[in-house]
Amino acid sequence: AQKITQTQPGMFVQEKEAVTLDCTYDTSDPSYGLFWYKQPSSGEMIFLIYQGSYDQQNATEGRYSLNFQKARKSANLVISASQLGDSAMYFCAMRESGGSYIPTFGRGTSLIVHP
């Protein structure tokens, strides 16, 4: 069974609008961390945001926020005020204690921002 599921292979959004990229995870560990990475067409992996399982508040980093719903095991990435430069692949990843904290990645979501 997949540990990280990203159900949206591709997403489209109009410039300046907000977009939510879905991520659900599967773990029974109490201690885990969730990450989002961006991969533009140039290929590099860019760390965006982190959410720990014990964090009381949703993580935010500039225009990025993480909608963490622990009971639903979801960690959706919200990008506000989309920009053309946000067009990229986005990957959700998890580190869990049962997996020796070795990261597991989802298959990614391709986001295209239209002008």
Add this chain to the structure above:
Amino acid sequence: NAGVTQTPKFQVLKTGQSMTLQCAQDMNHNSMYWYRQDPGMGLRLIYYSASEGTTDKGEVPNGYNVSRLNKREFSLRLESAAPSQTSVYFCASSESTSGPYNEQFFGPGTRLTVL
């Protein structure tokens, strides 16, 4: 501060040839990782090294070997390349593998084609 470097950036091999992908980090990180990225599959872990002197198999280790040469360097070897190993290979490092928060830093990737 170069972060994580990988060589080469591109490589074309014939079936049966061998090669070594090199990775080095200058952040004094203890843990290093090798991933492969295939379309629609996200990043899959090949091998990792939690600390200098240790290596462990990941999700897709068959056909690969690794060497943690020292704290800085972690190489990936293909002894007899196969077309199924055509992929983009990423090296990453993190401070450690202990605890849920350990941001990974990625190299620029190596695009390998096996004919």
